[in-house]
Amino acid sequence: MKLAVIGFGNAGSKIADRIVEYEADTGRSLCRFTAVINTASIDLKKIDYIPKDHRVLIGQTDERSKGHGAGADPELGAELTRQDKPELARFLDGVPLHDIDAFLVIGGLGGGTGSGGGPVLAEILRERYDEPVYGLGVLPSRDEGGRASLNAARSVQSYADQTDGLMVFDNNAWKEGSDTVEGGYERTNYEIAKRVVTLLAAGEYDGSTVSENAMDSSDINRTLAVGGVSTIAYAEAELDDATRRQQGLLSRVRSGGSSEDGNANSATKVHSLVRRAVQSRLTCPADVASAERALIVVSGPPSELSQKGLVRARQWLEAEIDSVEVLAGDDPRKSADSLSATVLLSNVTEVPRIDRLQEQAVDAQSNIEEQASGRDEQITNLVTDADDKLDPI
Missing domain, CATH: 3.30.1330.20 (Tubulin/FtsZ, C-terminal domain)
Structure with a gap:
């Protein structure tokens, strides 16, 4: 299979970068076009293998972001992506459509940019092109907190709706006790890249021995086509x-x-x-x-x-x-x-981790709403005297 691979947000960009690295290290042929898109300029500078002119910063003119990220807010990540849709469309004109079989959009689902903007990009791609659009979503580990679970639960729905098939990687299942935070992400990114490249690059001629029973893009598309x-x-x-x-x-x-x-x-x-x-x-x-x-x-x-x-x-x-x-x-x-x-x-339908994620998300949303409903009263009680004898200036 020949892919246009686009990493969205910090986690998605790092995985896309690792896919390019693993592809080169193993002599495989998969990516015909690679790019990363982010709302944080500093994260784009951490990319090693994807060319600088394929690193796209969005939201830099928006007062809420100004190139510093979406602040773990998927609603903002989605809105910034929609605002820059014309710029993204012009950039996507560089995709060699004659030489790809599908798009792959990669995003971390617990943050703001990848979880909110990734599905919007998938929607844009499906509107503009006939090629299938697949997603690769990374679920947060449990210790990333209730907000990350809430974001991920909502993002899974959006990715599933806006792609032709969503491949999922669960950080929690791959976390090891000896991992540092950064080291854990590096190791899991490598494991993701190894599986994606080994699976999706099969059947592409790259100088290797011709297979007796080769996979081709139609086989992969058929398997993922069930959504x-x-x-x-x-x-x-x-x-x-x-x-x-x-x-x-x-x-x-x-x-x-x-x-x-x-x-x-x-x-x-x-x-x-x-x-x-x-x-x-x-x-x-x-x-x-x-x-x-x-x-x-x-x-x-x-x-x-x-x-x-x-x-x-x-x-x-x-x-x-x-x-x-x-x-x-x-x-x-x-x-x-x-x-x-x-x-x-x-199309696996019995996924306990996603079921549990939805439960955590409902609890987290309920807690957020409860806290918000009483917040104004708490603030008023804090800044005013008990007998209400003082007037503000």
Whole structure:
């Protein structure tokens, strides 16, 4: 698949930047156009890989922002994006539409710019272009507070409404106790980039071995076309010693054993790896059985791939989600240092984290309203004397 990737807000911009970095590091071909959009000029300066002329500052003429951000206010983030719609439209004229299959809009859902402005950008893209518009939204961790939960719960709805499919990454599920705040975000951004690039770049010719059963953009579009929320599974396995020797990492001496044994081992390994991916940590924890469609990509050295293993894995996943809408393909990479399985589960409907997020958001909104209703009286009591004998100047 060939993408126009746009990071919106601070979190979305950092992830888009990491996707470009990971794509280059692994020799894959995914992004035909990349950009970041933000309301805070200082955050745009932290981007390393996306060109400066593709870093767009919005809201700089608005008195409430002046280039200093949206202050975790998604309503303001959305409004600033709408105000600068003409400028954004002119910038988007530079997207090479002849060379992309879809747009990907990335945003953190707990803040202001990405959660509010990202869906507005998706709406603009759908109005102007025929290509699908997908979203990648990052849920805040629980310790980011009730305001972040409220923003995210509302933003999930907006992204789902304004995109053709929303892939979700839950920061809370990926947070580790040893992480610093910054280190945790860096690690999760890398994990997001690895999964997105490995999944969506499969099938693109970039000098790698041509696949026997390649994925293409129509397969990915078909899987995501059902809309709703999607989650991604991923697992890696070490290469066999024989593969390492063939790569020249150990020696050029071929290992013993028959080709029949090798084929059987590869099939079992591929099948087991796909199962392990689905049964381990998803980008957003969900009941796998609630998925409507799925897509499997197994990537690694050609000698580690197995069509028989892919067939078995596909059949197993069809039974797990009770659907025949499961596609599977391989992505040969001669120089890969591991075998990986990436599984896209689309339109999952049983997502406890989002259910809990909605509950937290309702509580947070109720608390905010209660506090606001009594605030005027509290202020009056604070600045006036008890007997009301003093007059203001």
